[in-house]
Amino acid sequence: MVDATPRMERDIPPAEVPELELYHPKSWWTTYVFSQDAKVIAIQYSGTAVAIGLVALVLSWLMRLQLGFPGTFSFITPEAYYQFITMHGMIMVIYLLTALFLGGFGNYLIPLMVGARDMVFPYVNMLSFWIYLLAVLVLAASFFAPGGPTGAGWTLYPPQAILGGTPGGQSWGIILMLVSLILFIIGFTMGGLNYAVTVIQGRTRGMTLMRMPLTVWGIFTATVMALLAFPALFVACVMMLFDRVLGTSFFMPALVEMGEQLSYGGGSPILFQHLFWFFGHPEVYIVALPAFGIVSDLISTHARKNIFGYRMMVWAIVIIGALSFIVWAHHMYVSGMHPWFGFFFATTTLIIAVPTAIKVYNWVLTLWRGDIHLTVPMLFALAFIVTFVNGGLTGLFLGNVVVDVPLSDTMFVVAHFHMVMGVAPIMVIFGAIYHWYPKITGRMLEDWMGKFHFWVTFVGAYAIFFPMHYVGLVGVPRRYPEMGEAAFMTAPVDNLNAFISVAALVVGFAQMVFLFNLVWSLRFGKEAGPNPWRATSLEWQTPTTPPPHGNWGDERPVVYRWAYDYSVPGAPEDFIPQNDPWPDKPATRAA
Amino acid sequence: MGETTLNGFGAKPARPSGIRGVAADWASDQRAFKSASWGKAMMWIFLLSDTFIFSCFLLAYMTARSSTTVPWPNASEVFALHMFGADIPLILIAIMTFVLISSSGTMAMAVNFAYRKNKGATVALLLATAALGATFVGMQAFEWTKLITEGVRPWGNPWGAPQFGATFFMITGFHGTHVSFGVLFLLIVARKVWRGEYDRGDRGFFTSRPGDYEHVETMGLYWHFVDLVWVFIFAFFYLW
Numbered sequence: 001m002v003d004a005t006p007r008m009e010r011d012i013p014p015a016e017v018p019e020l021e022l023y024h025p026k027s028w029w030t031t032y033v034f035s036q037d038a039k040v041i042a043i044q045y046s047g048t049a050v051a052i053g054l055v056a057l058v059l060s061w062l063m064r065l066q067l068g069f070p071g072t073f074s075f076i077t078p079e080a081y082y083q084f085i086t087m088h089g090m091i092m093v094i095y096l097l098t099a100l101f102l103g104g105f106g107n108y109l110i111p112l113m114v115g116a117r118d119m120v121f122p123y124v125n126m127l128s129f130w131i132y133l134l135a136v137l138v139l140a141a142s143f144f145a146p147g148g149p150t151g152a153g154w155t156l157y158p159p160q161a162i163l164g165g166t167p168g169g170q171s172w173g174i175i176l177m178l179v180s181l182i183l184f185i186i187g188f189t190m191g192g193l194n195y196a197v198t199v200i201q202g203r204t205r206g207m208t209l210m211r212m213p214l215t216v217w218g219i220f221t222a223t224v225m226a227l228l229a230f231p232a233l234f235v236a237c238v239m240m241l242f243d244r245v246l247g248t249s250f251f252m253p254a255l256v257e258m259g260e261q262l263s264y265g266g267g268s269p270i271l272f273q274h275l276f277w278f279f280g281h282p283e284v285y286i287v288a289l290p291a292f293g294i295v296s297d298l299i300s301t302h303a304r305k306n307i308f309g310y311r312m313m314v315w316a317i318v319i320i321g322a323l324s325f326i327v328w329a330h331h332m333y334v335s336g337m338h339p340w341f342g343f344f345f346a347t348t349t350l351i352i353a354v355p356t357a358i359k360v361y362n363w364v365l366t367l368w369r370g371d372i373h374l375t376v377p378m379l380f381a382l383a384f385i386v387t388f389v390n391g392g393l394t395g396l397f398l399g400n401v402v403v404d405v406p407l408s409d410t411m412f413v414v415a416h417f418h419m420v421m422g423v424a425p426i427m428v429i430f431g432a433i434y435h436w437y438p439k440i441t442g443r444m445l446e447d448w449m450g451k452f453h454f455w456v457t458f459v460g461a462y463a464i465f466f467p468m469h470y471v472g473l474v475g476v477p478r479r480y481p482e483m484g485e486a487a488f489m490t491a492p493v494d495n496l497n498a499f500i501s502v503a504a505l506v507v508g509f510a511q512m513v514f515l516f517n518l519v520w521s522l523r524f525g526k527e528a529g530p531n532p533w534r535a536t537s538l539e540w541q542t543p544t545t546p547p548p549h550g551n552w553g554d555e556r557p558v559v560y561r562w563a564y565d566y567s568v569p570g571a572p573e574d575f576i577p578q579n580d581p582w583p584d585k586p587a588t589r590a591a
Numbered sequence: 592m593g594e595t596t597l598n599g600f601g602a603k604p605a606r607p608s609g610i611r612g613v614a615a616d617w618a619s620d621q622r623a624f625k626s627a628s629w630g631k632a633m634m635w636i637f638l639l640s641d642t643f644i645f646s647c648f649l650l651a652y653m654t655a656r657s658s659t660t661v662p663w664p665n666a667s668e669v670f671a672l673h674m675f676g677a678d679i680p681l682i683l684i685a686i687m688t689f690v691l692i693s694s695s696g697t698m699a700m701a702v703n704f705a706y707r708k709n710k711g712a713t714v715a716l717l718l719a720t721a722a723l724g725a726t727f728v729g730m731q732a733f734e735w736t737k738l739i740t741e742g743v744r745p746w747g748n749p750w751g752a753p754q755f756g757a758t759f760f761m762i763t764g765f766h767g768t769h770v771s772f773g774v775l776f777l778l779i780v781a782r783k784v785w786r787g788e789y790d791r792g793d794r795g796f797f798t799s800r801p802g803d804y805e806h807v808e809t810m811g812l813y814w815h816f817v818d819l820v821w822v823f824i825f826a827f828f829y830l831w
């Protein structure tokens with residue numbers, strides 16, 4: 001029971017930070033384009049992320065076409081295939097998921113959910129988006145650069161990443177990729193500082209940290225992690241850029257290429273791997289923690305029950321965030337490592353399973369005997385739990401050194417990480433869009449299209465990635481456009497591969513229904529009203545829908561309770577908004 | 592730093608002290624750091640993030656240095672200057688370090704005078720800090736030039752491991768960039784103090800929030816940080 005005792009306004013400390021006047025846009029340009037309103041910035045971030053995400057989706061079709069029907073498509077050369085996987089992986093992880101969860105949902109939801117008028121420094125927040133856009137453009141430019149985009153794999157491992165044998169290695173591809181990542185990190189830092197400070201220092205009266213919705217906890221923790229993890233990637237990118245452009249040898253050992261000794265020597269490729277994964281593993285949780293937070297709120301709202309074990313959920317998020325900084329070398333078991341280190345990293349990896357399992361139990365216990373409404377957001381939330389458990393279990397396999405060594409670099413790994421960090425967070429993103437679209441636009445998304453979208457996506461995702469585990473166990477390696485002379489090995493899985501590819505195309509086209517729904521409902525969706533899901537958190541209590549610039553009208557809300565007062569016995573309705581002093585009447589608000 | 596703010600952002604009195612106070616602050620509404628304004632909190636978090644960047648750079652340098660199979664150039668010879676008929680090891684770098692540390696002193700005094708709203712002294716001290724910072728960058732440019740004329744390049748040098756030049760230029764360059772940006776912002780802050788923008792609470796360009804004298808302190812946080820980082824670079828690069 002987290003303080004459900006309501007208090008009267010006079011018991012709540014007075015405002016510590018005076019109202020600061022917001023910047024008032026004077027023209028169409030400053031209202032909709034160079035806007036400093038976090039909600040507009042959120043939509044700009046999301047739109048850009050989805051747009052570049054569609055590119056990654058199309059690339060995944062091309063890859064699947066090649067894998068399902070090798071040799072049929074002459075334009076998919078092995079080089080092109082490498083370029084596709086690299087761009088697909090990098091876009092999905094960084095430019096879609098990270099940007100959408102933090103830049104998109106973070107910007108929209110944090111100020112509203114903590115009762116702030118905007119982010120603390122709106123101008124810096126705006127710059128964050130424009131630099132992100134620049135990063136995306138630089139990335140997209142590499143498709144048109146001579147030599148095409150880099151084909152180094154999304155991990156960009158040197159030395160191959162900057163050698164002539166890899167597509168883009170000795171042309172523009174890798175340079176543009178590194179520059180784009182550096183820009184992304186700079187842009188993200190500007191936004192991330194804002195999200196973190198808004199949560200720590202910008203909450204409204206009565207909003208204690210332990211009353212924040214779990215969505216805010218998830219996004220906040222992920223932001224702090226990103227601020228500490230991206231530096232490693234930044235440094236790695238700078239050093240690799242110098243290796244490529246200036247001829248330094250940070251990561252480059254002495255090499256012979258085509259019988260010629262290169263001028264590199266003495267660098268350490270393993271150093272890059274450490275830097276990359278010191279970023280890369282936390283990155284997994286940077287996209288997972290916001291998903292954890294959001295899904296908790298979806299489940300609680302749509303099952304009309306308080307979240308089970310709120311405090312435990314908060315601490316689990318924080319502990320997962322902290323632990324994920326000491327597990328990175330589980331991605332390097334096959335790179336060569338002292339056995340004691342392998343032991344250490346395997347142990348820490350398995351320990352993370354504990355807080356993660358706590359979260360899963362708590363979601364299930366929240367559902368237990370709840371009044372479950374199978375709305376579209378709820379369907380996606382349930383799909384998330386199933387998929388996440390699935391991916392988490394294969395993670396336990398791969399976390400053990402002896403099991404990982406034979407499975408590493410097979411399709412089993414591809415199946416694992418798609419389950420856990422591809423499909424699962426995407427499910428939450430869809431659920432969250434169906435959930436908050438009414439607040440953003442004032443209209444509901446069309447229900448039947450939503451259900452269709454859900455079932456095709458959910459069943460389809462399993463059709464794609466479930467058989468892929470088996471394909472990997474049989475021994476099909478990752479990052480191979482086709483099996484060549486080893487094709488006999490894949491004979492039993494050829495049909496499966498074709499099946500997976502067809503499923504991937506179907507799932508892809510179902511997303512077009514979703515996009516259509518987004519546009520169609522903008523005009524023709526049902527009027528939503530201010531609070532269609534009858535939810536408790538502050539964003540549903542704004543004076544107008546969609547919320548105006550500054551969010552709250554004349555006065556910021558005062559918070560009396562946590563965000564999970566659903567089905568409270570004796571309450572007039574089955575939910576009590578956070579800013580409702582029940583059982584006191586709002587009228588008792590004495591000055 | 593207790594009551595440091597001027598515009599109503601300050602801490603409210605009568606909070607429990609010590610560890611209980613910390614717990615009470617984190618359990619409270621609105622703000623977890625009761626005496627820190629938004630700008631100051633943001634600077635602290637940024638510096639934490641930046642610490643990770645410099646740590647990664649320095650760790651990369653240590654890895655390169657401890658795993659190289661060829662000799663590492665001898666710092667006290669490479670960084671010696673020929674003065675008064677003798678090779679004096681590390682003399683330039685000693686002066687640079689002294690200059691930068693002194694600039695932290697003038698910065699601290701500037702913060703003090705800013706809170707007393709002594710405009711003249713604040714401006715003078717800020718400009719002194721900026722001048723010392725610029726001197727540091729100038730001497731660094733001299734050092735780079737000297738090394739380059741002696742044949743040190745990012746990809747090689749006459750005395751040993753090529754990673755010497757690579758890490759040297761990268762790390763001191765990154766730090767020097769920090770100092771240069773610091774000088775630029777010191778000048779901007781000095782100008783704002785001089786024109787009385789903090790007395791009137793004019794909107795800052797970068798933040799679009801009303802400014803006040805606390806900006807001097809926030810600027811100071813950055814400056815001391817850059818200074819502290821230099822101590823580590825100095826220790827690991829020149830003394831090791």
Ligand code: HEM
Pocket residue numbers: 057060061063064067085086088089090092093097152153154155414418421422423426464477478479480481504507508
């Ligand atoms: C429409 C759904 C998707 C399909 C059909 C798909 C398909 C694929 C395929 C075929 C590969 C290459 C496997 C190989 O040959 O090694 C791949 C790699 C990858 N995918 Fe996806 N993917 C999808 C969604 C996602 C999402 C949502 C993410 C976000 C995390 C993601 C992240 C990655 C990453 C990181 C790689 C590794 C790239 C590399 O090896 O460098 N994918 N995907």
Ligand SMILES: [Cu+2]
Pocket residue numbers: 280281284327328330331
């Ligand atoms: Cu990992």
